[in-house]
Every structure is written in structure tokens, then in C-alpha cells.
Amino acid sequence: MAQTTITSTSKTLLAEYTTVRRYTKFLCEPLEVEDYVVQPAAHVSPPKWHLGHTTWFFETFILKPYARGYQIFNEQYNYVFNSYYETVGARVVRTDRGNLSRPSVADVYRYRAYVDEQMEAFLCQGILAEDVAALVVLGLHHEQQHQELLLTDIKYILGHNPLFPRYAAGVEHWEAPAEEHVMLHIPEGQYEIGFQGSGFCYDNELGRHTTYLHEFAISSRLVTNGEYLDFIEDGGYRDFRYWHAEGWDWVTAQQAQAPLYWHLVDGERMYYTLQGLQQIKPDAAVCHVNFYEASAYAAWKGMRLPTEQEWEVASNQFKWGERWEWTGSAYLPYPGFKKAAGAVGEYNGKFMVNQMVLRGASMGTSVGHSRSTYRNFFHGEHQWQFTGIRLCESRSF
């Protein structure tokens, strides 16, 4: 899977557009038509919806307002492919996405081809105003976010099918972590947090600012399957003391006993990967745990999750990028955070409640999409992203 970094200089915008859009299609190549349609859980979207929605973004925010004489592909698609932008009108209820057999997959690809043709013409026609170029870049990063969601949603769709079909060979990497396990020490003091530099970032990373950290130690590597298995076998899922109250409610309601995609087959612990069911590799980093599980594991170890500030400050001292790493930080605005006007302002700010920050990136993240200041966020109960655990502990208390 070749991936390409978006550099966002205006010169290369067309090339970047083509590359990003092509990679989305590449991700769908292993799918059967049927796989594009279903939505086995409310938080999962059908692949054809991702294909349409990312296309709708360019049509709605670039072509309609800025491309002279643009003819809308289909007036009804706004209703079908809008996700949560209240500014842009009514939309299919999120839980109904999997009830729509039409537009067909072929129609959605026709829609993509039409918009791509129009976008390429638009991008070729000369110098873009800076704000329009910025919107195009945002659209590409938006599509890269959906590329990872596409992959995790595909895994959810195939991994919840009783036939456990494989997606493609060699997608999920399971090498043992090469890193030695040491605790890295960070001294107390003032640190700078937030994005700096000239490249792209989201509004939620802006406003680089001083923060004060107390002495802490953070693990040089992620928790492994083998280590997590010790937690399971020590009764971790049966002892409320390690869990948040809402986490324990989740364990009880779901009768949770292991991370998502772990199965006991004829007495053997198996794990569903994108290449099919496999034996669990003890040395690989544990994956598909939610915030409650990550916190409970850390509590069982007598440790805790790092805050997002701790993670960011320490991140140049360890290798990251294999798993999205749950932090102990709630997703909240940075000091001085300001929403942009219009629909783009709905991108981040309105989600800043009841979600937890994840830092890093995963093997499913498109190349160049993440950075050490990137703030990913999900609700605490979700397991279906490629999430992992890094331990931390306070030293000055």
C-alpha cells in the first residue's frame, strides 16, 4: 500500500489531490460490492458512504461555491452524504446509512469520477485564492481521516461476519516490538505544547502555549498482547477496582472479557486480523482496547495513562505510530481556541465534550497524516480503532 504525504504547497495540490483520492479507491479494491453497503453498528459507516461523503465534501465546499458554472451531480446526494454539518441542511440519520442500497456502488464511483474531473479542471485553471487552497488541503486531510475510518469500518464489517472473511494479505503488521522496555524520565518544568511550523494542522492543535508538567516516567514501548493477557488471566475483567464506574458498567453490559476481535476457538486464543483469524502474537502491541480497558490495565499495573501534554513532550524520545494511544486527557479546547466561521467551524470544536484524546498514529493512518501535536479523539467505550496502551507514572508525588 503506497501512501503519499500531503505537503500542501500550492504547486503540488493537483498531484496531492490525485494521490489521496486514488488511495481511497485502492483501499476498497479488495471489497465485494456487498461489503460497501452494510452498517453493523451505529458508529460504523458503510464504505460506499465514506466514498460518497469525502466526494461530497469537495463538491459542497469547493465546486459549488467556487467553480463557475458547476453542475451538481445529483441534488439528492447532499441529503445522503452530509455527515454532521448542520450548516448544509438535512441529512440521513447516522444509524440509517446501512439501510440505503442506492445510490449503488457504481453510482458512487461515477460521482467520484465526475467530481474528480471537475476538481482537476478547477485545480488546473490557475492560481487559487489562499483560503480556497486551504479548503482543498482540508478536504484532503479530511479524506485521509476517512481512509483510516474506512479501514477500521471494513475490519468491523468483516470481523463481525460469522464467516470471518479476509480483506487482504499482509495488511496488519505483527512484528514483535524491537524496542527495549524502559521508563523514560521527564523532569518537572514549563513546556510548549501545540502545533508550530508552516504545514497543515487542524484548528484544535493551534495556539501553541506553555504548560507546566510534573516529573513523570513514560514507557519506551506499547503494552504487548502477552502483558495484556496477564491482566486477563489475573481476573482483570472481573475485578471492579481497576475500572471507572462507567467502564465497569460497560464490562457488565457487554460481558467483556478481552479486547475486540479476540476469540476463543477450540480453547485457543485467536485474533481476527484483516488477513483473517490468526493466533495471538504475545510480543505484538495489544490492539482494539477502549479507554476503559486501557485505564484498567494501567491501574492493575499500579500506573496510569499519560496526559496528552506528557505524551507530546516525551514523544520525541520513543517510537510511535503503531497504535493510537489513549491518553488520560479529555478532549477540550486549548487556551485561546477559536472556531472557524461556517461549516468548517463544525469540524472539531463541537465535539469537545465526553471524548478522550488519543495521540500518535496507527498502521492504518495514512502516511503524513499525523504528527506529534495531532489530537485524535473518540468516546471512551469504542474499541474499533487501532488503539493501544502506553504506561506512565508520576514521580514527584
Next chain:
Amino acid sequence: MAQTTITSTSKTLLAEYTTVRRYTKFLCEPLEVEDYVVQPAAHVSPPKWHLGHTTWFFETFILKPYARGYQIFNEQYNYVFNSYYETVGARVVRTDRGNLSRPSVADVYRYRAYVDEQMEAFLCQGILAEDVAALVVLGLHHEQQHQELLLTDIKYILGHNPLFPRYAAGVEHWEAPAEEHVMLHIPEGQYEIGFQGSGFCYDNELGRHTTYLHEFAISSRLVTNGEYLDFIEDGGYRDFRYWHAEGWDWVTAQQAQAPLYWHLVDGERMYYTLQGLQQIKPDAAVCHVNFYEASAYAAWKGMRLPTEQEWEVASNQFKWGERWEWTGSAYLPYPGFKKAAGAVGEYNGKFMVNQMVLRGASMGTSVGHSRSTYRNFFHGEHQWQFTGIRLCESRSF
């Protein structure tokens, strides 16, 4: 749409098998692959599930027990395609059918082809034992039932899509009813009810028995759209007095204002048919009303629905077959009803509570599948079958 009657003499069994099985595929020809997969409501099944389930019936009840050396196509299909037969093991929860992208449509057709080949070989090989022949005939009638469900489920899938795609031209017939509207009188007395003769019938029709009816009058034709519109415009959906208490709860919860598939488009009343959105034809029989609506309409007219016994006795005096007609009879066992042993015994008896009997047939019913003693049944709130209303009134009270 050519259809063929199942006569069930052993000679013609192979021909009947081929015809019935072919007609199921014929019904699916207008579909896109995506249409086979979705399940927009719990009571609707994805078309590919119907294709697999009817095939599974022959594999499970004929080939596995009776065809020597039969190799099961795929061991996991039992879990996927069992509907409600507790005797035959675990199964996918009904509401999850639309979450399964696999087996693919092509796989399901391969499954059908494999089972058809095996069934044809089995049927060719000589004289069948009478009970096995009876099971084959049951399987064919079972498949015919699913043919109508297939059509109504397809209508539900396409009719709940915001693009209102058409299925095929000329499928739903909308001629004005030719019959004059008269009230037919049936005198008080003893009548015989239930199946007689040598052909096929379901166990729930058996046990022909005497019943006593009081004088009543029954309409020679079905209620039309125009007549039903009068009810709507007279405030029928806003006046609780015409409704059962549970019917009124349904009206309130659904904010019901008209039969299913009626839409107000730019001030004009439209109706979604299998050939797409059309203007409502006032002289055609009203369709897609549930039991509550049928009862409320009758109450508004100062009349009532016929019982299933009244319907059966009077049915040779009027034309029927355009709509399944709601009766005022709950679905209960006939005197002396006996469940068959084994899985076949789960076919009818266990549903004899909280459902209402419908009599007749509809334009979606496979030719030869119904008869005047046929007892169809659905829950009172369901509208998605091709259902209509025939009025009745008591005369001797």
C-alpha cells in the same frame, strides 16, 4: 411474470421444483447487488437472505436426511440461513440479517445452483416415499410464501430509499375495480370451514369442521383509495374513537396520517409503486393498510371487518385475489389442530397468538399458492404486505 401452479403429484414434482425455483430468481432480476443486502426494518429480510433461506430449507429437510452421500455446501450456512427453527440450532438474530455482507450474492447463487443440481438428481432417481414427497411439496409452498415476502421486502427497501428507485415496469396493477359495489347477504346457519380435497394445504387449514354464523352482509368489492381518502380527509387519523387503544398508540407514536407509501409531494398525493412514484388512482383498491387502519376505517363507516369464517363462506360470491384482506379474527388453532412432530411442526402453530388472520391473496401472491381456505397472518401493526379492506356488517342484531 409467468407463474405455475404446484399440483404436487409425484410425477410432476421435478418440473414444479424447477419452475418455482426459477421464478424466485426471476423476481430478483431487476435488482442491483446492493439491493440484496440491506434490511431497513426488523420485519424485512434482505433478498439474499430469502434466496439462501429457501435453499437451506431443501438442503436441511430433504438432502441432508434423505440424499445418500450428500455433501453440505458450507457448514456455516445453517447459522446464517435458519430463520426460526429452534430444532435446527443457533441462528443469526433476525435484526442482524442486514449486517452481513457475506456470503456474497454470487455465493448465494452458487449455493442455489448446487442445491438445485442435487435436488434435481434426487428427484430423478425414482419413486419418493410419500412423506419425503410431502416435504418437497412443503418446501415449494414455503418458497412461494417467500416469493411474496421477497416482493414486499424489495418494495420496502426501494420505497424507503430517498431516491425512490423503480423496481420494474408494470408490476403493480392499478385498474379500477370492475365490480359493482353491493352488499351480499349470507343467512344464519351452520357452515363447514376448513380445507377439503386432495391438493396441498397447510396444517393450520386442516380439520374441516362445522361453525355457526349469524346473518351478515359483506361487500362485493374492496375499499378504494378514493373512499379511504374520504376517511383521511374527515379526520380519521385524528379521532381516537375509531381506533383500538393499541391502534391509537401506533398512530400517535408513528404520527401516522395515511397508508404506507403515500407521500405528499408539492401538495399532491403520490404513491410509491414498484414502478416508481405515481399519482394515487382513486378507483383502485387501497393497499398497505394495517389491521388498525382497516378496523378504524370500518368503524368510521359504521361497519366492521368480516371474521375469517364469514369470509370463507362468502368468498365464492365475490372476486378476491387483489389484496390480502384483514379479517377480524385472531390467528388461533382450529378445533382439533395438531402440530406435526419435528421442525415442520414449527411452521404454523407456534405463531398462534397476537396475530390477525388475512384471507384471499394479492397480486404479489404466486399463482396457485392461495385458496379460499388459506390462512395468512401478520401482526396488527404491519403495513408492508399488499393488504386491503373488505367491509362487513351484522344483520341479525
Next chain:
Amino acid sequence: MAQTTITSTSKTLLAEYTTVRRYTKFLCEPLEVEDYVVQPAAHVSPPKWHLGHTTWFFETFILKPYARGYQIFNEQYNYVFNSYYETVGARVVRTDRGNLSRPSVADVYRYRAYVDEQMEAFLCQGILAEDVAALVVLGLHHEQQHQELLLTDIKYILGHNPLFPRYAAGVEHWEAPAEEHVMLHIPEGQYEIGFQGSGFCYDNELGRHTTYLHEFAISSRLVTNGEYLDFIEDGGYRDFRYWHAEGWDWVTAQQAQAPLYWHLVDGERMYYTLQGLQQIKPDAAVCHVNFYEASAYAAWKGMRLPTEQEWEVASNQFKWGERWEWTGSAYLPYPGFKKAAGAVGEYNGKFMVNQMVLRGASMGTSVGHSRSTYRNFFHGEHQWQFTGIRLCESRSF
């Protein structure tokens, strides 16, 4: 517990009014104030609601329209104490009844005293018009219905409290059934069904009419605890074959293993009665089974429940009155049934769907309230009435 029959001749109306109203209060004497308030399930009403609602009935249907110069006790009580009469305006949602601490119990008793005083004055003032007298009689029978509901709701409230408080001594009778167990034979033929005579009956019993019955045998006595225990111990709650599909769903969802109020305490089977927890008496009639359990038990015995017509025809040959007896009949209108105009017309007709008929009476039924033509009805899943099982079987098939 002294109880008195309502004879409904106009002369004795005042005496009957006083007696019935007093008995309702008598039933509440053992209660603590707190017991009047709670509603541990949607189908249960707080005792103070019953006290207020039966009073509201007389205020609304007698005093307001017919008592000159009547001053309403409290304008807001209509909202609080209306049950389901849409004709009479908005009302507290049924599931919210247990959320109301006010009006207090003392206020409700004041309301009763006020209405009783006004009613007694009204009844003393001379000859009542026939329709008004009929409404008073209806109000008394209505209150008698609520007397039994009061008792079963009290049992539910106390029986679902972890302290298992007793209500009063000697209320539930547990003598062994004196009757010999024989099957009584009823020959095939025409029979007359429905109320006749000059006393009170509900509209749903009216329209005496001919029905045709086939030969059947019916048990001379009810099924006992000991017999039902055999069913339990034979795995009756674990074998789907005995159950309706919706009954099996109920068993699974509730993890049902025995009738309501049966408890396993230190390995011993106990039963909560109104006098507290007691050992189960094997010879007493089983109680608190729902329709699904009654049907499943009958199926396990290779028999069935009687229809309501069979029950009525045979009822003069056996002793009844200890338990409400589930029949195999759905609650539907008799031939020629007509709803009364106005609010009284909401009494019965609108419930004629999805409920099953029970015949007989129970130890909780007020004396004189039932008769052999009485049609009680409840949803099939409810267990909290004093319900039992009488077996029946067809003989001519």
C-alpha cells in the same frame, strides 16, 4: 373480608354504593402510607391512584353532568386520575403514576369522602333516570374491578420488595382442592353463549348467540402446584417445543423458570403470599402463570386450554372461582357487538386486540362481581393476576 353483591335495583343503590365504596377502603387498611405510592412496573398502579381513579369516575360521569350545582373537588385531579378515557381529556402518562407524591393519601381520602357525601346526597334525592342509574351501577362494577386490581397490585408491590412484608393474615386460601380430577365430556352441537337475564353485565357479554362446539373433555378441577412442578422439573422452561414463539421469547428474555412469586430460598421452593413467604402447597391450584405458561403446560400434557365458549358451556359442571382461568380465545367482539356512545364506549371495545380471555373469578374477585358469562382479558405475558390453568382436549378429531 365481608363482601356484598350489587343487585342494582334502584331501591338498593345507595346501600350498594356505600358497601362497595367501604370495601375499597377496607382493602387498604393494612397498608402503610408508603405502600400507596409506588409503581414497580408499568402495568401496576399505586393504590392511591386506584382510590382516586374510582372516585373520579363518579365525579366525572355522575356528579358533574347530573348533580345540580356540583362543585368540583380539585380541577387538576382530572389530569391525575383519568386512566385511558380520551374523551375526558389529557392525563398523566401511565408509567408516571408512581412518580407523583401528591395528592397525598390523606388528600385522596378527603376526595373520596367529599365525593361520597355528594353521591349519597344525589342518590337520596329521589328517582334516578334509568340511564343515570345504569351509570352508577357501572361505576360500582368498575370499582369492583379495581378492587381486584388493587389487591394484585398490592401483592406486586409487597412481593417485589426485598423485605417481603406481609399484607394481612388469612387472605390467600391454600386448601387442597376437594374436587376429584375427572374429565367432563361435552357433546358436539349448538349452544347459546352470552349474557341473559335482568342483572348487570358488561357490553362485551351482550348479544347472546348460537355457537357450534365440537366434542371435548374438560377437567373438573384446576392444575395444582404439584402438577406444575412436574412440568418445571421435566425441563418445561427449557424446551421450546411447548411454547408459542412469543412465549419462548418471553422465557428467554425474562430467564423465566417458574410462576411469579416462586422463590428458591436455601434450596427450598417458597411462594410469596399476601401473608408473607410460605412453603409451596402441592395440592393447591397453581397461581400467577401467564398465558404462555398455561399454554406450554397444556402442550406438555398433550392437551390444550379450553376456548371461552367451551368454558362457558361446561362451567355449570365444575366449581370455579378460585383462579381466573386462561382460555385459548383471543378477546374479540361477539357477533353484533356495539360500542356505547361517549366515554362509556371506551370501556371494553377498544381493547379487543392482542389480549386473551380469562373466565371464572378468583379469591381476589369481589363477591357478586363475576358470573359464568364474564369476559376478563389480559395480555398474554402478564402473571400478576390470580390466574390458573384448566385443561381441555378435543375428542372428535
Next chain:
Amino acid sequence: MAQTTITSTSKTLLAEYTTVRRYTKFLCEPLEVEDYVVQPAAHVSPPKWHLGHTTWFFETFILKPYARGYQIFNEQYNYVFNSYYETVGARVVRTDRGNLSRPSVADVYRYRAYVDEQMEAFLCQGILAEDVAALVVLGLHHEQQHQELLLTDIKYILGHNPLFPRYAAGVEHWEAPAEEHVMLHIPEGQYEIGFQGSGFCYDNELGRHTTYLHEFAISSRLVTNGEYLDFIEDGGYRDFRYWHAEGWDWVTAQQAQAPLYWHLVDGERMYYTLQGLQQIKPDAAVCHVNFYEASAYAAWKGMRLPTEQEWEVASNQFKWGERWEWTGSAYLPYPGFKKAAGAVGEYNGKFMVNQMVLRGASMGTSVGHSRSTYRNFFHGEHQWQFTGIRLCESRSF
């Protein structure tokens, strides 16, 4: 309402115990017995449950382990009055508390009297070990927390009754705020946060530590009803742009249009107070808004809520104590936070996810219970506490 500060020196422990326990009863004096029983929402507890639970705390954590020869009042009360302490065994599901009529109110008061007598004897008998004394103090603060919950639950119970009964005169204070409205400026820099000193505090306030704040301005007084009304009348509840996505879902689902307890009566805006329905006073501080409303109001003003650190640092410059003030901070552990061992460790830490911090105190807070480092917390959707809004804005960005 006289209230007394808990000073927690060992000398005065008995006096403090008596005072705190007496105040709880004082709060209940205006109640009818019925008011003690109901639970009109899952997050509300019946007053008698509060009375029993606070008593159970002393019995379970002091008397059972430390009072020699203590006889438990009633073994079953542990099941009834445990709130969420998993360490101490099974308990009534929270939503079932309002289904229990027993123990009666009189029984609960007997339970209180018994435990009080035992506690007083225990406290008199000499010098307490330091950890036991600390537990007693914790129990008293625990009871003070429940005193405010008792008052807000009583308000919820009476304020959701259609009769709008009054609780007591003069309880809710509605003076116009005397403070001038100015924005107080706090300069950028390092600040110390968290409890210090020798008195009582909760574990979640411990670990005084340095934090870094950026320049901000904070209002000298709370937002008033009149100011909030401007937001309402400007369409604040109909414009999604001011709301978090989950806040907008809440507005839509609840059809929210104003704070809790606001009613439009004959065209006039009224407000339910503990002394009954009253006209809204424009100069009083707005009350009973949830976090979503507080955030939306601030967004409409172009401002934001303060973080809990900002609030704590600025709090000595303004008057607080009239309303619990929503902050923009999620409830998370302070650096170095450690759970205590055993049941006491369940007090705070396990709730540190998906809740927001409130700072200050309210007119319902028991005297001496709060302090400037106190961290109160509730879910963002809850309105039933005495909550208000203080505005803040960043200045250095």
C-alpha cells in the same frame, strides 16, 4: 435553617456528628410521608433513601468494623441502602429505589435513631484512632453532600408534580446581585492549585501543584435571568452553532427551550421555587442550567466558561456560593492522584470520566461544606442542581 461548620478536630466530633445528623432531619420536616418515597427520574433518589444511605455509611464503615459488639439493625438494609460501593456487596439497582415502599419512613427514622445512639456511645468512649476519626469526618462530609442532593431531589419531586406543591417558605433566595459586573484580569504565569491547610478535604483536591495559566478575564458576578432570557429570545435554543454536538442532540431530544423549572403560564414566564411557582426575577442569577446550556450561552456571548484552575486562582477576587458554577474542565485526576484502599477509594476516582467540574457552592450547600478548592462534578446534561454560569475570556490569544 441553621447550619454548622464541621471543624473535624477530635474534641468536637460528637457535637459535629449531632449537628450534621440533626440538620438532615430538619431538611425533611416539611415533607409528607409520600414525598419520601418517589423517584421521578433515574438520577433522583427518594428522600428516605438518602436518610437510610447516610446512616448505612456510619453503620458500615464505623460501627461494624470498630464498635465492639455492635448489633446490625437489619441485615437486609445493606442491600437496600448501599449506593455504589462494589466492595460492600450487592445493592438495589439505582433506578429501582423508587419502587420500594419498605422500609417505611418510620422504620428509616428508627434506623437513624438506633445508629445515632450507637455512634454517640462510640464517640463518647474515649480517644479515637486517627484513621477512624478521619472516617467519621468523611461520613459527616458525605452526609452534607447528601443534604444538598436531598434538597435538589425534593425540588425535583415537587417541581415535577402537576400540583406544584410548595416545600417551605423563604428557602430559595432571589435578591438581585449586589455586585457590579466587571471583568477581572488575571495575568499569565505559574499558580498553585489544590488543597492546602489542615482541615478536611476530599482526595480529589489533594496534591497541591503548579499549573500554568494564560492571561484571562473573568466576570465578577454570575449571569442573570434577564441576560439568559436575551439568549432565549435571540433564538439561542434554535441555533445549533452555539452548542456542542451532544448538547444539540439534547436540545432536540428534549425539545429544550429554557432552564429546568421555567414554565410559560398564561403567557407569563414563571419559575418553580421551593416556595412554589413565582415570576422570574430578572436580576437574580440564572439557575438550573446544564453544562450544554452554560457553554451555549457563553458561546453566544463570544466568551467561554473558565477552567477549574482559572476559577480557583481568581476565586478570591469575587463573591461565590450562590450557584455551583460550571467550568470548562472535565473531571480528571490531579497529578499524582492516588485512590485510597478499600471502599473509601471508590468515593471519587472511579467517576473521573465523562463528567464536568463545577466550582463554588450554592444556597443549597451545607455551611462549611465547600471551599475554593472543592471539586464538584456532574454529567453535562444534568440541570437539577443549583447551577449557574460565570463568563470568562482569554486575553493573550
